[in-house]
Amino acid sequence: MAGPESKKGWLGLSENTWTYGALALGTVLTLADFLAAFLIAPLVLGAGVSQTAIINGIAVSNKLLFSQKIFYFHVPVAISSFLIVFVAGYYSIRFLASREKIYDTKARIGVEVALVFTVLTMITGDLWTRFEWGAWWVWEPRLTTYFIMTLLIIAYFVLRNSIEDEERRAVYAAVWGILIPIDAAISFLITRLIPSSVHPVVLRSGGGLLPTQLIPFLIGLFGMMMIAWVVFRLRMREEIAKERIDVLKSSIEG
Amino acid sequence: MQLDPILVEIYSTVFDAAPYVIAAYACLWLGLMVYIGFGVNRVSKLEKQIAVLEDSLARREGAA
Numbered sequence: 001m002a003g004p005e006s007k008k009g010w011l012g013l014s015e016n017t018w019t020y021g022a023l024a025l026g027t028v029l030t031l032a033d034f035l036a037a038f039l040i041a042p043l044v045l046g047a048g049v050s051q052t053a054i055i056n057g058i059a060v061s062n063k064l065l066f067s068q069k070i071f072y073f074h075v076p077v078a079i080s081s082f083l084i085v086f087v088a089g090y091y092s093i094r095f096l097a098s099r100e101k102i103y104d105t106k107a108r109i110g111v112e113v114a115l116v117f118t119v120l121t122m123i124t125g126d127l128w129t130r131f132e133w134g135a136w137w138v139w140e141p142r143l144t145t146y147f148i149m150t151l152l153i154i155a156y157f158v159l160r161n162s163i164e165d166e167e168r169r170a171v172y173a174a175v176w177g178i179l180i181p182i183d184a185a186i187s188f189l190i191t192r193l194i195p196s197s198v199h200p201v202v203l204r205s206g207g208g209l210l211p212t213q214l215i216p217f218l219i220g221l222f223g224m225m226m227i228a229w230v231v232f233r234l235r236m237r238e239e240i241a242k243e244r245i246d247v248l249k250s251s252i253e254g
Numbered sequence: 255m256q257l258d259p260i261l262v263e264i265y266s267t268v269f270d271a272a273p274y275v276i277a278a279y280a281c282l283w284l285g286l287m288v289y290i291g292f293g294v295n296r297v298s299k300l301e302k303q304i305a306v307l308e309d310s311l312a313r314r315e316g317a318a
Contacts, residue, residue: 020294023290023294027287030283031283034279034280034283037279038276043268046267049260049263049264050260050263051260052260053258053260053261053264055261055264060264062264063263063264063265063266063267064264064265064267064268065267065268065271066267066268066271066272066275067267067271067275069275069276069279070275070278070279073279073282073283116289120282120286123282124278124282127274127275127278131267131271131274131275132267227286227290230290231289231290231293234290234293234294234297235293237297237300237301238293238296238297238300241297241300241301241303241304242300244304245300245303245304245307248304248307248308248311249307251311252307252310252311252314
């Protein structure tokens, strides 16, 4: 049987080439985002100060906020978490439509990867609010709905572990897996419905981010999405490999 | 040399937050890379195990 190093996929490139190539690219892009965030992206303005100072030929009369730099990691991770949740929801629907085990596996792994990115989002978000406002948590709309999404993701695994019957477990998990992206959509859109100072809408036409902010952000976003895809692919290969090992061991023993 | 007090006020959050923000960003990025590294390692070991088992099965079927 051809392993991933030799099995040809899209454009004739092997699975390994795609996976590790994407990992290398994602690593380089997120590292570039890290460097650009601190070396290129300008500091954002905070509270006003008593007088104006001239810095690099520009009049500045506000405090400059450094904690905002977490934006260049926090938002790409958060958007990636939303995307993975939608991927898991898609595979949940595919499972309910076809009842094929592979879709249940893909949905489970999608939610697992989403948990990793959700935790990273929560940590970076908490650090940001702590540095900037001195509070670890505020019950504002996006934070609250995102926290609900985190609880739904954790509950997904609690639900799976509480049901012994494989078929029933997969069906119930698939239904739950469809609920999670519904909350993800609410969490993403809520700041457009209920304005929030903690989560202003920056991804919009006609302003929001300067080019020196937008370019590092987009580099980081693309890199983080690649990394999320790589993590998903690696976990899928792990599951497929484990199943293959079980089959081979049965054949050898049988 | 003493900094202009207005500049000190403007950069006050930068001086306090910079080490922690950079360290937090770096630690989280490294943590993610380490997690991926463990995943790559696990997959690599499993695929080597598959190769050994397939070879063993092929030899057994050949002998049979």
